[in-house]
Amino acid sequence: xxxxxxxxxxxxxxxxxxxxxxxxxxxxxxxxxxxxxxxxxxxxxxxxxxxxxxxxxxxxxxxxxxxxxxxxxxxxxxxxxxxxxxxxxxxxxxxxxxxxxxxxxxxxxxxxxxxxxxxxxxxxxxxxxxxxxxxxxxxxxxxxxxxxxxxxxxxxxxxxxxxxxxxxxxxxxxxxxxxxxxxxxxxxxxxxxxxxxxxxxxxxxxxxxxxxxxxxxxxxxxxxxxxxxxx
Amino acid sequence: xxxxxxxxxxxxxxxxxxxxxxxxxxxxxxxxxxxxxxxxxxxxxxxxxxxxxxxxxxxxxxxxxxxxxxxxxxxxxxxxxxxxxxxxxxxxxxxxxxxxxxxxxxxxxxxxxxxxxxxxxxxxxxxxxxxxxxxxxxxxxxxxxxxxxxxxxxxxxxxxxxxxxxxxxxxxxxxxxxxxxxxxxxxxxxxxxxxxxxxxxxxxxxxxxxxxxxxxxxxxxxxxxxxxxxx
Amino acid sequence: xxxxxxxxxxxxxxxxxxxxxxxxxxxxxxxxxxxxxxxxxxxxxxxxxxxxxxxxxxxxxxxxxxxxxxxxxxxxxxxxxxxxxxxxxxxxxxxxxxxxxxxxxxxxxxxxxxxxxxxxxxxxxxxxxxxxxxxxxxxxxxxxxxxxxxxxxxxxxxxxxxxxxxxxxxxxxxxxxxxxxxxxxxxxxxxxxxxxxxxxxxxxxxxxx
Amino acid sequence: xxxxxxxxxxxxxxxxxxxxxxxxxxxxxxxxxxxxxxxxxxxxxxxxxxxxxxxxxxxxxxxxxxxxxxxxxxxxxxxxxxxxxxxxxxxxxxxxxxxxxxxxxxxxxxxxxxxxxxxxxxxxxxxxxxxxxxxxxxxxxxxxxxxxxxxxxxxxxxxxxxxxxxxxxxxxxxxxxxxxxxxxxxxxxxxxxxxxxxxxxxxxxxxxx
Numbered sequence: 001x002x003x004x005x006x007x008x009x010x011x012x013x014x015x016x017x018x019x020x021x022x023x024x025x026x027x028x029x030x031x032x033x034x035x036x037x038x039x040x041x042x043x044x045x046x047x048x049x050x051x052x053x054x055x056x057x058x059x060x061x062x063x064x065x066x067x068x069x070x071x072x073x074x075x076x077x078x079x080x081x082x083x084x085x086x087x088x089x090x091x092x093x094x095x096x097x098x099x100x101x102x103x104x105x106x107x108x109x110x111x112x113x114x115x116x117x118x119x120x121x122x123x124x125x126x127x128x129x130x131x132x133x134x135x136x137x138x139x140x141x142x143x144x145x146x147x148x149x150x151x152x153x154x155x156x157x158x159x160x161x162x163x164x165x166x167x168x169x170x171x172x173x174x175x176x177x178x179x180x181x182x183x184x185x186x187x188x189x190x191x192x193x194x195x196x197x198x199x200x201x202x203x204x205x206x207x208x209x210x211x212x213x214x215x216x217x218x219x220x221x222x223x224x225x226x227x228x229x230x231x
Numbered sequence: 232x233x234x235x236x237x238x239x240x241x242x243x244x245x246x247x248x249x250x251x252x253x254x255x256x257x258x259x260x261x262x263x264x265x266x267x268x269x270x271x272x273x274x275x276x277x278x279x280x281x282x283x284x285x286x287x288x289x290x291x292x293x294x295x296x297x298x299x300x301x302x303x304x305x306x307x308x309x310x311x312x313x314x315x316x317x318x319x320x321x322x323x324x325x326x327x328x329x330x331x332x333x334x335x336x337x338x339x340x341x342x343x344x345x346x347x348x349x350x351x352x353x354x355x356x357x358x359x360x361x362x363x364x365x366x367x368x369x370x371x372x373x374x375x376x377x378x379x380x381x382x383x384x385x386x387x388x389x390x391x392x393x394x395x396x397x398x399x400x401x402x403x404x405x406x407x408x409x410x411x412x413x414x415x416x417x418x419x420x421x422x423x424x425x426x427x428x429x430x431x432x433x434x435x436x437x438x439x440x441x442x443x444x445x446x447x448x449x450x451x452x453x454x455x456x457x458x459x460x461x462x
Numbered sequence: 463x464x465x466x467x468x469x470x471x472x473x474x475x476x477x478x479x480x481x482x483x484x485x486x487x488x489x490x491x492x493x494x495x496x497x498x499x500x501x502x503x504x505x506x507x508x509x510x511x512x513x514x515x516x517x518x519x520x521x522x523x524x525x526x527x528x529x530x531x532x533x534x535x536x537x538x539x540x541x542x543x544x545x546x547x548x549x550x551x552x553x554x555x556x557x558x559x560x561x562x563x564x565x566x567x568x569x570x571x572x573x574x575x576x577x578x579x580x581x582x583x584x585x586x587x588x589x590x591x592x593x594x595x596x597x598x599x600x601x602x603x604x605x606x607x608x609x610x611x612x613x614x615x616x617x618x619x620x621x622x623x624x625x626x627x628x629x630x631x632x633x634x635x636x637x638x639x640x641x642x643x644x645x646x647x648x649x650x651x652x653x654x655x656x657x658x659x660x661x662x663x664x665x666x667x668x669x670x671x
Numbered sequence: 672x673x674x675x676x677x678x679x680x681x682x683x684x685x686x687x688x689x690x691x692x693x694x695x696x697x698x699x700x701x702x703x704x705x706x707x708x709x710x711x712x713x714x715x716x717x718x719x720x721x722x723x724x725x726x727x728x729x730x731x732x733x734x735x736x737x738x739x740x741x742x743x744x745x746x747x748x749x750x751x752x753x754x755x756x757x758x759x760x761x762x763x764x765x766x767x768x769x770x771x772x773x774x775x776x777x778x779x780x781x782x783x784x785x786x787x788x789x790x791x792x793x794x795x796x797x798x799x800x801x802x803x804x805x806x807x808x809x810x811x812x813x814x815x816x817x818x819x820x821x822x823x824x825x826x827x828x829x830x831x832x833x834x835x836x837x838x839x840x841x842x843x844x845x846x847x848x849x850x851x852x853x854x855x856x857x858x859x860x861x862x863x864x865x866x867x868x869x870x871x872x873x874x875x876x877x878x879x880x
Binding site: 106113118120138168173 | 337341344345346347348349350351352366368369371373377398399400401404431432433434436
């Protein structure tokens with residue numbers, strides 16, 4: 001019954017299949033499951049539907065899965081950093097479903113929380129609401145958005161334990177807790193596996209119930225926009 | 232612009248009015264805003280609608296507000312510990328709207344998150360769903376529940392700072408974070424006000440944006456069911 | 463000989479599988495935790511905001527900030543995590559808890575459950591029961607086969623207001639183990655020396671297979 | 672003389688009130704943080720999961736785990752708290768952020784905002800902009816009065832796909848400050864030496880009041 005695996009490849013064993021849906025944590029290149037993405041690239045799984053706020057850059061993050069055209073469809077809020085994405089999109093090789101960032105986060109949370117639909121004012125009167133049900137509450141119009149449940153969630157945390165309890169660091173948290181709840185199976189890669197009982201029990205952002213497999217990986221943690229001030 | 236007040240009475244100054252709605256944190260007598268409840272009793276505000284998982288006991292917690300018949304309506308999931316409640320209810324002096332516990336928690340979260348309605352399977356086929364809109368998603372029936380936004384939220388945390396950042400302790404967290412988001416005004420009582428910057432930034436369960444006023448209070452922390460095992 | 467409460471709890475503990483996340487209701491279901499196999503890794507959820515509930519505290523360990531959903535003082539374990547109520551019920555509603563073992567007043571042959579109110583009597587509320595039966599992967603009811611008046615609690619149709627509709631998977635009573643299946647209730651197992659005739663006589667629900 | 676980018680940002684900073692929680696968009700709005708009055712207690716939200724965003728780091732302080740919504744490295748402050756994306760947008764959508772200052776391609780006289788896509792060109796996505804305009808208490812747009820072709824960006828009706836409908840409260844351009852009111856756009860303030868005639872000539876939207 002152990003949740004701890006040796007590496008990304010062994011953690012993914014028996015999980016991947018062509019045409020599956022995957023939720024991937026991270027914002028830009030911050031807090032992304034680097035090792036799992038590489039292992040899915042190595043596995044060559046095809047026709048993926050990937051829900052992730054961004055699509056990485058050409059040679060890092062989810063961009064790696066575009067190189068071999070493994071992705072059929074992205075559900076994202078912003079994909080501006082990726083030329084390969086644009087080429088494949090314009091060539092009709094890649095679908096994109098844009099979701100407002102907050103709607104995407106809430107859809108993943110809702111999917112994980114057993115909520116099949118919720119109403120939001122976000123996107124009302126825009127093309128995002130086209131074809132979706134509208135409803136008035138107290139005189140204001142809202143659009144119905146659906147919960148998202150994915151075959152697999154791949155997430156990255158700072159520290160984790162053998163029970164699957166996870167804690168994140170700074171803004172590397174971002175979409176990872178939501179993705180963790182939205183996966184039928186959730187695999188977490190962490191910078192360090194620590195003994196059960198050593199995490200602060202009030203700062204376990206993802207309780208172990210959401211995590212089926214966990215492993216310790218090495219992380220490059222590439223920076224997208226290195227912006228500094230004078231010392 | 233300071234958020235820090237001297238005590239419950241000063242923190243409530245200018246906030247209370249007859250007929251208002253209040254969300255109160257706590258589960259049973261655990262993590263309840265003891266000082267604020269007492270101050271609202273002292274203020275004698277009437278015809279309150281109170282959303283709280285429980286209604287306290289006869290002489291502690293929200294039960295104190297029943298003694299002088301200050302409460303018109305409770306929105307709760309379980310009120311079994313309170314005889315006074317039952318008397319007033321049976322005498323037609325008190326309304327009760329039962330919400331399943333998870334539905335109440337989600338309604339408060341939704342209200343605080345700008346979500347006017349969400350669908351849940353909880354209560355479908357029971358009297359809880361009567362008169363509410365039903366909808367099918369993927370062949371299963373769900374009931375539409377509404378977000379709750381209240382005039383005031385009264386909550387209790389362990390430690391807080393002058394920015395209103397709060398951290399809770401163990402199961403005394405319960406409904407407090409949800410209530411904090413659902414109040415048009417939120418007042419927090421804490422066991423200790425600590426310097427800004429001293430709380431663990433990854434364990435601030437309620438960020439200061441949700442808290443308008445804060446004070447340090449004394450807490451009896453009465454135990455409802457003292458259950459022990461042999462040492 | 464029908465099972466007593468301890469034996470019922472012990473039988474219910476056989477429903478556990480290694481690695482399960484479990485929510486136990488108030489009453490007899492609480493006793494199930496005494497029968498967890500030592501080599502099983504079981505995590506108890508308490509819906510007031512705790513995963514990894516420990517035993518009752520010693521007198522020295524009592525902490526008013528640490529209670530279970532029955533408002534009893536409890537302890538934490540190494541694995542414990544704490545979270546708010548909406549997070550707790552996200553877990554429950556989202557189907558992340560493997561098993562809930564609950565008490566009941568009535569269960570119908572279609573798996574309807576009634577365990578929260580008796581009209582005309584004092585109404586205390588449903589607490590988290592409706593969320594649990596709607597969200598947890600598998601619902602096992604642990605109850606006496608008959609009520610104090612000797613009437614079957616396993617019915618064709620519940621007479622009391624429902625906690626959930628078609629939510630019960632299995633019922634464990636003092637007489638045996640029963641599954642909700644197509645067409646009615648199937649006898650899975652009988653307590654020692656309990657005869658099918660006795661079950662038939664004491665069960666209003668349709669017995670099949 | 673119309674305002675330059677710095678003066679536009681400085682003027683936008685006058686929209687801040689002591690104690691405000693503010694979300695600043697990418698581009699000119701980012702500059703507003705340079706003009707916060709020293710005695711004001713202003714907290715910046717970054718929608719990727721941070722309340723209390725600090726300045727850019729020194730070379731030594733750079734942390735790949737600490738970026739803003741524009742993916743730039745930033746720093747934390749004493750007051751900082753971190754949270755997940757759904758919590759971040761609960762704050763935004765729930766109306767807990769007092770003010771957002773955003774860039775725009777077009778604004779209509781009814782307060783419609785277009786700032787996320789140009790059909791036929793490469794589409795990058797709306798990020799958090801639709802959530803911000805739908806949820807934040809007050810939306811101020813900071814943009815040039817005209818586009819590069821010299822055409823008014825303050826229109827009777829947006830020609831580009833909308834980010835939000837009737838969401839803009841105030842527009843600050845290089846020419847002045849404008850409010851969305853009943854019937855059209857009201858001139859609140861003009862940049863020094865900018866004449867009403869120039870504004871009339873360069874504005875397609877209906878000017879009122």
